[in-house]
Amino acid sequence: MKDMSKPVILTGLRANNDLTLGNYFGGLLPIVDMAKNKSDEYQINLFVPDLHSFTTPIDHSDLQKQIWNNLRLFVAAGLPLDNDGVHLYRQSYVSAHSELTWVLDCFTGTGEMSRMTEFKDKTAKIGDDRVSVGLFNYPILMASDILLYNATYVPVGDDQSQHLEFTRDIAERMNNKFGELFTVPKAVKEQHAFFGKDQGLRIKDLADPTKKMSKSDESGKGVIFLSEDPEFAAGKIMRAATDDLASINYDSQNQPGISNLIEILALTTGKTKEEIISEWQGKSSYGDFKQAVADAVRAFLTDFQAKLAQVSDEAISTKLETSEAAANDIADATLLRAQKAVGLR
Numbered sequence: 001m002k003d004m005s006k007p008v009i010l011t012g013l014r015a016n017n018d019l020t021l022g023n024y025f026g027g028l029l030p031i032v033d034m035a036k037n038k039s040d041e042y043q044i045n046l047f048v049p050d051l052h053s054f055t056t057p058i059d060h061s062d063l064q065k066q067i068w069n070n071l072r073l074f075v076a077a078g079l080p081l082d083n084d085g086v087h088l089y090r091q092s093y094v095s096a097h098s099e100l101t102w103v104l105d106c107f108t109g110t111g112e113m114s115r116m117t118e119f120k121d122k123t124a125k126i127g128d129d130r131v132s133v134g135l136f137n138y139p140i141l142m143a144s145d146i147l148l149y150n151a152t153y154v155p156v157g158d159d160q161s162q163h164l165e166f167t168r169d170i171a172e173r174m175n176n177k178f179g180e181l182f183t184v185p186k187a188v189k190e191q192h193a194f195f196g197k198d199q200g201l202r203i204k205d206l207a208d209p210t211k212k213m214s215k216s217d218e219s220g221k222g223v224i225f226l227s228e229d230p231e232f233a234a235g236k237i238m239r240a241a242t243d244d245l246a247s248i249n250y251d252s253q254n255q256p257g258i259s260n261l262i263e264i265l266a267l268t269t270g271k272t273k274e275e276i277i278s279e280w281q282g283k284s285s286y287g288d289f290k291q292a293v294a295d296a297v298r299a300f301l302t303d304f305q306a307k308l309a310q311v312s313d314e315a316i317s318t319k320l321e322t323s324e325a326a327a328n329d330i331a332d333a334t335l336l337r338a339q340k341a342v343g344l345r
Contacts (some may be wrong), residue, residue: 006043007042007084007153008149009034009045009151009269010146010151010154011045011154012036012046012048012049012145013031013048013070013213014052018226019070019226020214020224022214023214023215024304029074030072030155031046031079032079034195035083036078037174039083039085040085042085044086045089047091048067048089048091050067050091051097055132055138056122057131057133057184060189068313069227072311072316073319075231076304076310081316081319086323087327088316089323089327093320093324094327094331096328097141097145097148098141099335100147100148100331101137101141101179102145103338103344104143104170105137108170112169116139116162117159117162118138118159119131119135119139119164130174139167141280142160143167146164147167147170147334149169150182152185152186153191153194153195154185155169161188164185165188165318168184171185172202174341178257179341181334181337181338194260202260206237206257206260207222207241207257209257209260210224210256221236222236224236228301230305231298231301233301234295234297234298235294237293237294238291239259240290242255242257242261242294246284248283248289249282250273250277258286258289261290264297265293265296280292304322
């Protein structure tokens with residue numbers, strides 16, 4: 001039973017594509033650590049946003065596989081399935097997400113949505129004729145995800161900050177019109193102060209270290225996936241872009257490739273960045289350094305994939321069943337409150 005006195009932390013990780021090292025250290029691991037360390041004080045809602053997965057075109061025959069792969073990744077990373085303070089659920093198994101979205105749609109202007117940076121960027125990339133209404137509407141669904149559970153804290157990256165601010169705007173708009181319907185989540189600045197900035201968020205592409213490592217990268221040359229053959233991944237490290245300065249320094253402006261490898265070595269070995277810098281600072285052999293990083297990545301992936309192979313789907317199913325029942329109870333109560341306010345009930 002949910003302790004209603006506990007503030008809610010809500011987060012999700014989209015089910016599309018395999019996750020990368022950057023996703024693991026910048027997204028997955030901080031979520032798992034939060035679930036382990038904050039569940040006594042906060043209710044942790046961790047959901048798979050499967051409805052978000054086809055705002056852009058996908059292979060729908062792979063969606064279930066991707067959803068379950070994500071669930072297994074969370075468990076392999078250490079998510080505690082036996083913790084009642086953690087809810088693990090699939091977005092589409094709670095129908096209130098879709099129902100509240102429609103209500104909020106009718107109090108949102110098209111101008112607001114058309115100004116969303118992510119929508120404009122993706123429209124420019126894939127073309128107007130291929131942009132779905134779902135992509136246009138996505139921030140309203142995200143608002144529903146948050147508001148249904150009275151969530152106070154939602155960890156957001158820079159690309160989601162605008163969506164969180166919209167969530168605050170629509171919640172305040174509805175509250176002003178109909179009374180206290182929704183809990184307004186904290187502002188972006190307060191979210192960042194609460195969660196901090198995890199160093200894993202800085203992992204960059206191996207081929208182009210001026211951009212982040214992205215699971216949607218089409219070439220895959222600069223990306224290391226969690227399911228990747230460890231030996232093949234080690235080879236990518238050996239081919240990673242560096243520079244011709246022949247001196248190992250942590251300098252993200254002038255030596256982004258070397259700096260990125262320092263980050264990766266620290267994260268995959270569990271050492272601090274300062275320890276890695278102290279060990280390698282000023283050395284001239286990029287080959288030896290890359291080999292050390294390659295060995296660390298190989299060992300990390302080998303260990304993680306072994307843990308992944310031991311994950312119990314039965315244990316995940318049991319957790320989903322109890323969490324989705326609890327999530328439906330909470331979300332339905334919020335939805336009913338909103339339905340009554342607008343005259344539907």
